[in-house]
Amino acid sequence: MPVTRGDWLSRALWVAGIAVFVFIYAPLLVVVLYSFHNSRIIAWPLQLGTLSWYGVLWHDRGMVDAVVASLKLALLAVVIALGVGVPGAFLLDRYDFPGKALYQRLVLLPLILPGIITGVSLLTFFTFIGLPLSAGFPLVPGWPVVLGHGTALVSVVVTQVFARLQRLDRFQEEASMDLYADAWRTFWHVTLPNIRTALLGAALLVFTLSLDEIAVTFFLIGRQNTIPLQIWGLLRRGITPEVNAISTIIFLVSVVVIVIWARLMHDPQGARA
C-alpha cells in the first residue's frame, strides 16, 4: 500500500468534507448571530449585543397571530396525516387490492413533486368545489390550507409507519390471536406498542414540516398568514433584523423536535419489535 499517497488522499477528503459541513451550517449560523445584531441595518461588520429584536417580535401583533395560526395548522395537519396515514400504511403492509401500486405512488407524490404543483392542484380543487380559502377563520387558519397540509403530509406518515410495520415481527400478533385475543385486542396490546414510537416520530415530523411548509401554503392561505408567510411578507418589504430573531427561534425549535424524532425512530425498543 502506498501509505503516503493514501494519507494525502484521506487528508484531502477530510478537508473537503469539513468544508461542505461548514457550507451547510455557516448560513444558519449567520442568521442566528445577526439576530443579536445591534443595528437596524443588516450589514457587515456584525455588531453583537442586543436582545431587542426578540422584544420587537413579542410585540409584533401580526407575528404573534401567525405563530398561533401555524401551531393550530400544524396540530390539525398531524391529526389528519395520522388519521389517514396510519390506516394507509396498514393497508399497504397487509392487504392486496387492485390498484395498490397506483395508490402507493399517489400517496407519495406530494413528497417527490415540487410543492408548487400540489399547491396549484389543491387551489383549483378548492376553488372548483367552492370552498373559500378563508373558510373556518378564525377558528382555523382556513379549512383548505388545513386539508392541504394534512393531505400532503399523509405521505410522511405512510413512509414512516410502513417502514416500521415491515420490520415488525408478525409472530407476536399470531401468538396473540392463538391465545384467543380478538383483532382489536391484538392491535391494542401487541401491534400498537410496537409501532408507538414510529407514530410519535411521524407526528413530530409532520408537525415540523407543516410549521415550515410554504409552497402549498402560499396558494391556499386565506386571510391569516402562517409563520413562513409572515416572514415572507416582512422580507418583501426589505430585510429587518426581526426576521433573524424569529428564524433563530424556528431553528432551535425544529432542531429540538427533529432530535426527539430521530431518537424515537431509532429507539431500539421500538425497532426490535
Added chain:
Amino acid sequence: MTAPPHPLPAPDTRLTWLDRLRARPRARTALAAALPVGWVTLFLFLPYLLLLIHSFWRLDEHQVIVHQWTLASYRRLFTTNVYPATILFSARIALSVTLLSLVLAFPLAYLLAFKVRRHKNLMYMAVIIPLWVSYLVRAYAWKIILGQEGILNGLLAQLGLIHQPLQFLLYSKWAVIIALTHIYTPFTLMPIYAVLEAIPPSLKEASQDLYAGRFQTFIHVILPLSLPGVLAGSTFAFVLSMGDFIAPQLLGGNDSALMVSNVVVSLFGVAYNWPLGAAVSVVMLMLVVTLLTIANRFEERFNYRGERGGAVKADALAVVVTESRA
C-alpha cells in the same frame, strides 16, 4: 292472558353484521381501504386530475374560466417563445444545482460512510438536520451573505480585494444556484450515504485482495455500487430545484422572472390565467414524472441487491433516513 315468555335474547345483529363482513376477505379489504383510499382520491387524485382538466379549458373575454375543451393553452405554451424558454432556463439552473450538490455531497457521504468511526450517527444526523429546518430561513440567509452590504462583500473589501461591492452576487441566477445548492446538498447526500453505507466491507477487501489500489477499488467497486444513490440524489435535487419558486423570488432579482415555477405563480396570481398556468404545470409534471421513471429504471438495473423499488421511489426520503440508520 299472560304474555308469552320472552324469547331468547336476540343475537346482537350489529356485531354479526360486522363479523360477517370481516370474515369475507374482499369486504375486509374494502373496509380497511375505505378511509385511506377515499381520502387520497378526494383530496389528492381529484385535485391533480382537476389541474389536468383546467389545462384543457379556456378563459373567455371577461377572464372567466369556460368549461369548454380546447388545446388553446397548450398551443400558446408551445408557440410563444417565452414558455419553452423558461422551462429550459429552469432546467439549466436545476442541472447546475444538481451537479454542484453531487460534487459537494459525495465526498462528505464517503467520509461519513467509510472514514468517520466515532459518533457516526450523530454526524450523519448533523448533516441532515438542516433538511428539516426552515427552508425559508436557509434561503434567506444568503441575502445577508451575498447582499451589497453583506458579509461576503464586507469581508472582501476588508481584505482589500475589492473596492466596489460586487453587484452580481445577489439578485441574480448565481444567488439562486448557490442557495438551492445549499438547500439540496443534504438531500443529495442522504441516498448516497445510504448506498455507501450498505456496501459490505468484504467487497472492498476482496478488491484489495485482488491487488486493486484504492483508486481502482473506488472506480470499479465503490462508484458503480453508489450509482443508485447518486441517481436518487440527483433526481431529488433536480426535481425540487426546478419546482422551487421561493428562492428565485427572494434572491433571483430579474432572473427569477425566467424561472418556470415563477411563471406558474404569476399565472395563478396577478396574470390570472389558470388554464395556461395549469398547462405549464402539467408540462412540468410530465417532465418530472418522465425523469423519475427513467431514474427508477436505471436505478433498478444498478441496484446490486436487486431490491424491488430501491432508493429512487418516492418513499426514499423518509425510508432512506430510517433504513440507513437501522
